[in-house]
Amino acid sequence: MATPQPAIFNEMGRNQWYVHLSRTDGADLGHIKGVLRDAINAAAGHDINLCIGMGPTLLADLGGPAVGDFQPYETFVAGDGSGREAKGTQEELLLWYNGTDKDMIWELQFLARTELEGHMSVARETPTFIWRDSWDLTGFVDGTGNPEGHRQPEVALIADGDVGAGGSFSIAQRWIHDLKSFNAMSVEDQEKVFGRKKAPETAKLATLPATSHVAHVELREDGNHGSEGSPKRDEIARRSTPYAFHDGSLGLYFMGFCKAQAPLRERMDAMYNTDGSGIRDQLTDFSNPASGSFYFHPSVEDMNAMLA
Ligand code: HEM
Numbered sequence: 001m002a003t004p005q006p007a008i009f010n011e012m013g014r015n016q017w018y019v020h021l022s023r024t025d026g027a028d029l030g031h032i033k034g035v036l037r038d039a040i041n042a043a044a045g046h047d048i049n050l051c052i053g054m055g056p057t058l059l060a061d062l063g064g065p066a067v068g069d070f071q072p073y074e075t076f077v078a079g080d081g082s083g084r085e086a087k088g089t090q091e092e093l094l095l096w097y098n099g100t101d102k103d104m105i106w107e108l109q110f111l112a113r114t115e116l117e118g119h120m121s122v123a124r125e126t127p128t129f130i131w132r133d134s135w136d137l138t139g140f141v142d143g144t145g146n147p148e149g150h151r152q153p154e155v156a157l158i159a160d161g162d163v164g165a166g167g168s169f170s171i172a173q174r175w176i177h178d179l180k181s182f183n184a185m186s187v188e189d190q191e192k193v194f195g196r197k198k199a200p201e202t203a204k205l206a207t208l209p210a211t212s213h214v215a216h217v218e219l220r221e222d223g224n225h226g227s228e229g230s231p232k233r234d235e236i237a238r239r240s241t242p243y244a245f246h247d248g249s250l251g252l253y254f255m256g257f258c259k260a261q262a263p264l265r266e267r268m269d270a271m272y273n274t275d276g277s278g279i280r281d282q283l284t285d286f287s288n289p290a291s292g293s294f295y296f297h298p299s300v301e302d303m304n305a306m307l308a
Contacts, residue, residue, distance in 0.1 A: 002166025003300040004157050007051035008237075008257055009149075013099035016128040016241050017109050018172065018253060020091040020293060021120040022055075029061060031119050033307045039112040040303075043097065046104050052303065053094035053170055053295025062306040064298050065164035069261055073171070073294045076268045079276030084284045086173065086268060089291040091123045094172055096255070102127075124291055126174050128241040128253045135199050136252050137242045138182055138190070138286075144202040145218060147235050155235040156257040166299025169261040171268075173289040174243070177251040182286045193282045195226060211282040216270040219263070225270075234263035251287055261294060 023032075036052065043050035054062070056070050078084040095112055097105045106127075113122050136142040147155050158164045182190065187198055195212030197203045208215050208226045215226035222230035236258040244250040258264055268274075271281035298306065 001160055002157075002302075004153065004166050004168065005051055005297050005300060005303070007049035007096070007098070008156065008168055008239075008297060009152055010049050012130065012239060012241070013049065013101075013105075014130045015100070015102040015105055016096065016098040016253070017105050017125065018128065018255075019095045019097075019109050019113060019125045020089075020093070020123045020172075020291075021095070021113065021116060022092040022123055023058070024119060024121050027119040032116065033062070035112060035115045035119075037307050038115065039095065039108070042108055042111065046099075046101075046108065048097055048099040048101070048104055048108055050108070051094075051096040051098075051297060053096065053172070053297050055090055055092040055293065055295060058092040059296050059298070064296070064306050065167065065302050067158070067164035067167065067169075067296055070169070070296055071261060071265075071294065073292045076272045076274055076292075078272045078280055078284070079274050080280055082280065084272060084280065084288055086272060086289045086292055088293075089123070090293045093120060094170075094293065094295050096172075124174075126243050126253050128243040131242045133200070135242075136240075137177055137179060137244070137250055138194075139198050140190075140194050140196060141199045141202045142240055142252070143238055144196065145214070146238055151235075152237040152257075156237040156259055158259050164296070164298065164302065167302060168257045168259065168297045169264065170255060170257050170295045170297060171264040171292065172295060173254040173292040175251040175254055175287045175289045176249050177287045179250065179286075193286065209282075210279050213271075213281050213283045216281045217267045219266070234258070234260075234266070236263060236267075249290075254289070257297070264294070 072090040075088040076086040195214030273280040
């Protein structure tokens with residue numbers, strides 16, 4: 001049975017650090033492999049979770065599994081002329097560290113990126129944190145509708161026997177909230193944006209507005225998304241956390257895993273109503289991503305073979 005990268009499911013520490021990198025001219029794959037081997041060992045030695053994701057080009061060049069339908073992230077543009085968009089900033093490598101000790105997380109990511117210098121450059125990074133009991137900065141609990149822990153491997157991992165078994169696709173985005181506008185609304189109107197009650201409550205609203213977030217992302221087999229009338233389909237496992245920068249920008253670092261990439265794209269298309277046939281998620285009136293990448297997280301066995 002293929003072994004997933006443990007950090008996909010391990011309990012997250014309260015601190016995270018996301019570092020996205022891409023190769024520079026003359027990059028030596030042998031050197032990159034050595035740094036990644038060292039990074040995995042260093043994280044294990046310090047009880048820090050390290051989850052490694054690869055974009056389509058690096059995965060192929062390292063001889064990774066030829067997983068189907070692995071597309072680079074292209075900007076999602078709203079189909080209603082509103083100008084809203086979820087910007088695509090595909091990179092080749094994601095190092096996602098998390099754990100209890102922020103100092104050690106900083107040290108390990110700094111070591112890895114320094115050793116990669118001359119071969120890969122850092123495109124962007126985001127340190128994040130868990131706020132209260134997994135609240136988003138809008139004041140809503142984030143993660144309520146996640147599949148229960150024991151079901152997460154089933155939704156997030158490629159099944160044994162299939163190409164890339166034990167691996168997972170992810171979407172990583174930095175959403176920027178316009179908290180002033182959001183907080184200017186009544187709590188009732190805020191709840192309509194998500195379709196759930198504000199923290200510490202979490203209950204789904206009895207009447208779900210068609211514009212609500214949940215009506216876009218809680219996919220149901222009968223097509224009545226967000227309703228209870230039929231089973232959920234194509235679920236994902238979310239591990240998102242908030243961030244707040246010194247320049248005042250703040251929001252959610254969205255991290256979601258799935259055994260296929262299409263359900264991640266489908267939700268983005270629905271939220272942005274990219275084909276113009278539906279209704280844009282009202283959440284995008286208050287938050288939009290400044291960056292977005294798709295990655296594949298190979299199993300431990302595939303990773304060992306690639307890094308040998
Ligand atoms: C600013 C960005 C976002 C915020 C603040 C946000 C927040 C929330 C909140 C508060 C809920 C309801 C509680 C819960 O189940 O966690 C929720 C549900 C959910 N969101 Fe988001 N979300 C964001 C973006 C996204 C994106 C980009 C996706 C997928 C690509 C997504 C997928 C989901 C899913 C699958 C659910 C659960 C639906 C179910 O119950 O089955 N969200 N989100």
